[in-house]
Amino acid sequence: MPPEAELRSCDLILSGGTILTLDAADAVFADGAIAVLGRHIVAIGPREAVEAAWTAPRRMECTGRLLMPGLVNVHNHTPLMITRGMIEDLGFAPMFTPGIPQGHRLSEDEAGILARLGVYEMLRNGCTTIVDFYRYPQALARAHAELGSRAVIAGRVHDADPEELTRGRYVYEPGLARETIRENADLVERFDGYDVGRIRCDWAPHAPDTCSDACLREVAEMARGHAGNVHTHLCQSPVEVEQVHSRSGLTPPQALEAAGLLDPRLIAAHCIHVDPRDYARMGAAGIAMAYTPIGNAKTGRIAPVLDLAEAGIGITLCTDTFSGDLFEAMRWAVAMQRIRSADGFVLDARTALRWATQAGAERLGLGDAVGALTTGRRADILIMDMETPGLAPVIDGYGILVWSANGANVRSVIVDGRLVIEDGRLTTADGPALVREAQAVAERLWAAAGRRPVTRRTAA
Ligand SMILES: [Zn+2]
Missing domain, CATH: 3.20.20.140 (Metal-dependent hydrolases)
Known part of the structure; x- marks a missing residue:
């Protein structure tokens, strides 16, 4: 392993977990890591190799997670x-x-x-x-x-x-x-x-x-x-x-x-x-x-x-x-x-x-930017919870994702290198408030269309 000084700096390292790259060769890393710098993936591969070459102020432990493209x-x-x-x-x-x-x-x-x-x-x-x-x-x-x-x-x-x-x-x-x-x-x-x-x-x-x-x-x-x-x-x-x-x-x-x-x-x-x-x-x-x-x-x-x-x-x-x-x-x-x-x-x-x-x-003309996890692409990454009953067993990975997984298995979401969903929570706005505001608008408009929402005691 090279000395600390030779490590290259990035912003975030996702460390551990199983990575389904969905790239042209269908590369999979059983104990992998992804280095993110700015908006891009700068390294992806076995955890040891990535961590031997990169350092970052933020590291997310992904053991027990399945990583895949957004x-x-x-x-x-x-x-x-x-x-x-x-x-x-x-x-x-x-x-x-x-x-x-x-x-x-x-x-x-x-x-x-x-x-x-x-x-x-x-x-x-x-x-x-x-x-x-x-x-x-x-x-x-x-x-x-x-x-x-x-x-x-x-x-x-x-x-x-x-x-x-x-x-x-x-x-x-x-x-x-x-x-x-x-x-x-x-x-x-x-x-x-x-x-x-x-x-x-x-x-x-x-x-x-x-x-x-x-x-x-x-x-x-x-x-x-x-x-x-x-x-x-x-x-x-x-x-x-x-x-x-x-x-x-x-x-x-x-x-x-x-x-x-x-x-x-x-x-x-x-x-x-x-x-x-x-x-x-x-x-x-x-x-x-x-x-x-x-x-x-x-x-x-x-x-x-x-x-x-x-x-x-x-x-x-x-x-x-x-x-x-x-x-x-x-x-x-x-x-x-x-x-x-x-x-x-x-x-x-x-x-x-x-x-x-x-x-x-x-x-969409974004084939080189997103759609798979490879070095040089934009960092649009899903971190799925593999320790949940619906997402097990992971054998080839593809079958369980399509035939059993659902959106609730997504724990964290990175878009353009930015963590926008962290452990199920929206980081860029107050998620529950967005839902309440939409509910209020919908109640008002449906009431105006003559349908009384069950959430309301009386018609508007
Ligand atoms: Zn349409």
Whole structure:
């Protein structure tokens, strides 16, 4: 061992524990260590080797822990937490469901309070890279900036009047397109690249039916010079397919293609009601899908993920807001395809883990930065509790994480070298206060929509 003076200095050493790097070689260290300097991993390997070369003012003992890369959750709308626990029995998407607090009726402050609940929950469950888009996107960006997540934020561009949608009618208002495009443009201008790139801003046309063809073309034009992604919903419902067809005679993927949006930058959520004749078109265009298994299941549908993957579409994973637990989504992702597949026993735990880490990172253009634990990458690290009954036995590591683990097994979370969850507690804000504030906003808005929350003795 070299003398003390030859040790190199870093900020933090995670020492001991089993490290699943999920890197290209699937390297595992049974008694490993990770050295973190600033925002980066500067060394990872056997504990003896790392500790022989590095010293740090802070050392976290990780014996009895499982260390793995932070999860990449590629599609969310955090203010929609307002409908969680209620929308599931009412309709397929809040925007189309009457009698609920609609997103466009939230104030910017209320959107921000609900966004903080969503970000807190996802961080607490081990999601370190989060795609989040909705109205008031700057409120979302502020929530991620404050709580410490890595985020890709966008607006919610559409020109279909949302009040008319809840009545089952499509009425396109050019003023709405202008307003929501400006909101997205202002976001990009203000927050893109914030905190050395921890926050990136992209473009998000809501869907091919809630955007007119003119609106889709306008977003494509705005996003042309943008280096990031375009996020959308695609083939989420038969209503969408029917609306796009009646408008233009095209399928939703064809409408995106006609607008200039069907390209490798596109990450399309859902992809449930896809005409099989479009599989090859989507694959050749190089798009990715955000697979939403829990959301699919709640509406009784399963996306044809295996067919889409075979056609060349990149698969990534998301919880789409209604749960922040991507471990749960991994399990559902595999199980649902086994239900759907004629072959039954398809996919495996390692594939689901790849979708939730490296595959998502690559599709976001962050494939060299996050998604695996290697020297030189950003330090986005989960420290899982291996001394809990649900996370044992650890044999190959992948199986137990996908088939048994849940977000509550995450003890600590590091994003960009910063400890944002420590022993289950949010370090960047008062977690319980965030929950109370979101509860108060939700009670008020649901009461205004005519539903008396059980937490209230009398109607508001
Ligand atoms: Zn969505």
